[in-house]
Amino acid sequence: MAREISTGRKAVITTVAWAVALLIFFPILWTVLTSFKTEGEAVNSHPAFLFFDWTLENYHAVNERSDYLAHFWNSVVISLGSTLAGLIIAVPAAWAMAFVPGKHTKDLLMWMLSTKMLPAVGVLVPLYLLARDTGLLDTRTGLVIVLTMVNLPIIVWMLYTYFKEIPAEILEAARMDGATLSSEILYVLTPMAVPGIASTLLLNVILAWNESFWTLNLSAANAAPLTAFIASYSSPEGLFYAKLSAASTMAIAPILILGWFSQKQLVRGLTFGAVK
Amino acid sequence: MTMSLRTLLGATMLVAAAGSASAQTTITVATVNNGDMIRMQRLMPDFAAKHPDIKVNWVTLEENVLRQRVTTDIASKGGQYDVLTIGNYEVPIWAKQNWLLPLENLGADYDQADLLPQVAAALTVDGKLYAAPFYAESSMLMYRTDLLEKAGLKMPENPDWDFIAEAAEKMTDKAAGVYGICLRGKAGWGENMALITSMNNSMGGAWFDMEWKPEFNGPEWKQTLDTYLKLMNNYGPPGASSNGFNENLALFQTGKCGMWIDATVAASFISDPKESQVADKVGFAPAPIRAGGSNHGNWLWSWNLAIPASSAKQDAAKTFVAWATSPDYTKLVAEKEGIANVPPGTRTSLYENEAYLKAAPFAPMTLKAIQSTNTQKPSDKQVPYTGAQFVAIPEFQAIGTAVGQQFSAALAGRASAEQALAASQTLTSREMTRAGYPK
Numbered sequence: 001m002a003r004e005i006s007t008g009r010k011a012v013i014t015t016v017a018w019a020v021a022l023l024i025f026f027p028i029l030w031t032v033l034t035s036f037k038t039e040g041e042a043v044n045s046h047p048a049f050l051f052f053d054w055t056l057e058n059y060h061a062v063n064e065r066s067d068y069l070a071h072f073w074n075s076v077v078i079s080l081g082s083t084l085a086g087l088i089i090a091v092p093a094a095w096a097m098a099f100v101p102g103k104h105t106k107d108l109l110m111w112m113l114s115t116k117m118l119p120a121v122g123v124l125v126p127l128y129l130l131a132r133d134t135g136l137l138d139t140r141t142g143l144v145i146v147l148t149m150v151n152l153p154i155i156v157w158m159l160y161t162y163f164k165e166i167p168a169e170i171l172e173a174a175r176m177d178g179a180t181l182s183s184e185i186l187y188v189l190t191p192m193a194v195p196g197i198a199s200t201l202l203l204n205v206i207l208a209w210n211e212s213f214w215t216l217n218l219s220a221a222n223a224a225p226l227t228a229f230i231a232s233y234s235s236p237e238g239l240f241y242a243k244l245s246a247a248s249t250m251a252i253a254p255i256l257i258l259g260w261f262s263q264k265q266l267v268r269g270l271t272f273g274a275v276k
Numbered sequence: 277m278t279m280s281l282r283t284l285l286g287a288t289m290l291v292a293a294a295g296s297a298s299a300q301t302t303i304t305v306a307t308v309n310n311g312d313m314i315r316m317q318r319l320m321p322d323f324a325a326k327h328p329d330i331k332v333n334w335v336t337l338e339e340n341v342l343r344q345r346v347t348t349d350i351a352s353k354g355g356q357y358d359v360l361t362i363g364n365y366e367v368p369i370w371a372k373q374n375w376l377l378p379l380e381n382l383g384a385d386y387d388q389a390d391l392l393p394q395v396a397a398a399l400t401v402d403g404k405l406y407a408a409p410f411y412a413e414s415s416m417l418m419y420r421t422d423l424l425e426k427a428g429l430k431m432p433e434n435p436d437w438d439f440i441a442e443a444a445e446k447m448t449d450k451a452a453g454v455y456g457i458c459l460r461g462k463a464g465w466g467e468n469m470a471l472i473t474s475m476n477n478s479m480g481g482a483w484f485d486m487e488w489k490p491e492f493n494g495p496e497w498k499q500t501l502d503t504y505l506k507l508m509n510n511y512g513p514p515g516a517s518s519n520g521f522n523e524n525l526a527l528f529q530t531g532k533c534g535m536w537i538d539a540t541v542a543a544s545f546i547s548d549p550k551e552s553q554v555a556d557k558v559g560f561a562p563a564p565i566r567a568g569g570s571n572h573g574n575w576l577w578s579w580n581l582a583i584p585a586s587s588a589k590q591d592a593a594k595t596f597v598a599w600a601t602s603p604d605y606t607k608l609v610a611e612k613e614g615i616a617n618v619p620p621g622t623r624t625s626l627y628e629n630e631a632y633l634k635a636a637p638f639a640p641m642t643l644k645a646i647q648s649t650n651t652q653k654p655s656d657k658q659v660p661y662t663g664a665q666f667v668a669i670p671e672f673q674a675i676g677t678a679v680g681q682q683f684s685a686a687l688a689g690r691a692s693a694e695q696a697l698a699a700s701q702t703l704t705s706r707e708m709t710r711a712g713y714p715k
Contacts, residue, residue: 040551043526065317066336124348132354216341217348220356221304221333232336235309236466237541239522239529239551 035245042242058246075225079208082147090155098163112153120213138220147208162196209255226251301592302331303358312619330592350375353586358593364398364578371406377583378404382598390623398651407580408601412621414645415574417561419535423447436567444511447534456511458533462520463684465676470665476500477573482655488713492701501693517688543638560641575665576649671711
């Protein structure tokens with residue numbers, strides 16, 4: 001039975017929720033605002049919040065100097081490519097772990113997750129050498145492979161938790177009706193798990209989009225995604241905060257828009273199975 | 277669903293596999309996002325016109341990311357880059373590892389003898405130049421002429437630390453938001469330690485004695501840190517322990533600082549009326565000395581273009597380096613961007629150019645600062661190392677940053693000067709012993 005919540009309490013909770021949301025969002029908002037200021041205005045020690053001379057000069061300067069579209073396209077290819085490749089491996093893997101668990105399934109899951117516990121820089125040199133010897137340095141293919149491996153544990157774990165919520169009896173029934181393994185996964189399991197798969201996909205696209213360690217270290221000129229685009233505007237000697245903000249805004253805008261339109265899906269997926 | 281997935285994946289792979297093929301030689305240049313490098317990228321049409329057979333790809337990265345990135349590449353002979361922008365800290369270390377190509381025969385127009393001897397010396401190993409300086413800087417004192425006058429003081433030819441303290445006290449007006457002195461406080465071997473190491477050199481101190489034993493327990497470091505903390509705690513801006521070059525630049529440009537000791541390149545920023553609110557009220561003086569001393573201890577940093585030995589396109593890379601660092605490049609910048617924007621600090625001829633001296637009033641002081649550096653003998657003491665604001669050994673990045681964190685903590689009030697020095701002595705001894713230095 002639902003507890004009754006008084007209007008006053010509701011107001012407090014709503015206020016707190018808004019305050020927390022604004023607090024978290026504020027740095028992004030500030031970045032966006034700064035991108036419309038002049039460099040002088042950006043470093044003013046009494047910064048104006050909204051009342052300053054709005055200017056587009058930073059966006060002009062950034063577009064003049066760097067090739068946004070090339071970086072953007074690299075980001076799209078790398079984040080989508082690695083997520084899709086990850087899903088192709090992870091769906092069967094999570095199926096096996098959820099519905100046909102063995103004696104060591106839990107250990108296997110833990111072991112997969114443990115690869116995330118090693119600081120990435122610890123394997124930088126070996127991976128760099130592998131990429132060098134296979135000719136994958138500074139290629140999108142190389143980054144797709146590396147990011148697939150980096151995010152695979154998370155994809156498997158997420159799918160595993162979603163699949164666990166699906167009654168095995170339904171799959172059994174399909175098998176009784178003569179479904180083969182592949183049609184069981186493709187036509188019975190996948191449609192039921194679509195919200196889970198969709199949120200996994202979205203979350204991993206976001207993770208891969210924002211991944212900066214490997215994308216910066218394994219790319220140079222050809223495969224550099226938007227993370228490198230941002231990094232090229234940070235300067236130790238010189239005030240380029242407004243241009244840096246403009247570059248950051250351009251880099252996060254696509255993923256922000258994607259997140260905005262898919263937030264319903266994301267929230268539903270992330271809380272899927274949490275309350276039954 | 278499956279069909280569309282498959283199509284999308286197929287398309288993805290196809291795009292990923294598509295490489296670029298070209299008949300030209302393509303070289304990749306790694307650089308930092310500093311004003312002079314951005315200007316160089318803008319001037320690329322000139323290079324393209326002179327060398328249509330060479331295509332240049334730029335990789336611009338934040339300084340620390342760049343350092344990590346190119347170190348990985350050069351140490352593993354990845355061959356990703358054909359030209360690197362590196363500092364004079366890396367050049368001698370990497371040259372000794374045979375990671376860099378000696379730059380001989382940069383062409384008849386290069387005029388190596390024109391390079392400032394102090395700058396060239398820091399890039400030379402066994403008589404060979406391993407990197408071509410692009411721009412160089414030292415440190416100096418920048419101050420507000422109006423505030424100094426208001427304080428009833430006159431800047432001496434060679435100010436000492438006692439004068440700095442007196443001037444800082446008189447210039448400080450906290451109610452008006454004016455602080456007598458702004459100095460770096462952010463921890464890092466190239467951040468606060470550049471300043472404090474230089475300051476310690478001027479006090480007669482050194483990082484190591486001839487046996488490679490650290491000297492943080494000596495009187496010079498104590499005096500250095502005490503002076504630094506006294507200045508900053510009494511007359512410095514609030515929150516100074518997170519201030520680096522850019523933060524202090526912003527403070528100075530908006531009229532919050534009376535004095536600022538930092539890189540000579542800052543002079544052009546604070547004198548630029550488009551950026552600086554105090555452009556017409558700035559004066560320049562040499563980095564302070566100790567009372568009765570003569571060593572300004574100021575630093576020497578240069579950004580240089582070097583060619584990794586692992587590059588497969590060394591000839592094209594050499595052509596590019598020669599174009600970007602020769603006297604002709606200076607002429608090109610003067611013509612297209614104005615003479616005040618020429619990369620400073622590398623060539624004697626620039627400081628003999630009347631037009632430049634007229635356009636850049638800070639030029640004589642910059643030259644004087646660079647000429648007073650001595651990377652081969654930074655301290656009054658005998659030392660086993662070279663380098664002015666750093667010790668040119670590979671271990672210094674880690675040690676310098678760790679010591680910088682101790683000093684930054686002392687500035688923030690989380691530790692006393694004694695504690696910071698004791699901790700620095702312990703950690704430096706430990707790291708140096710581990711690296712096998714002390715004899």
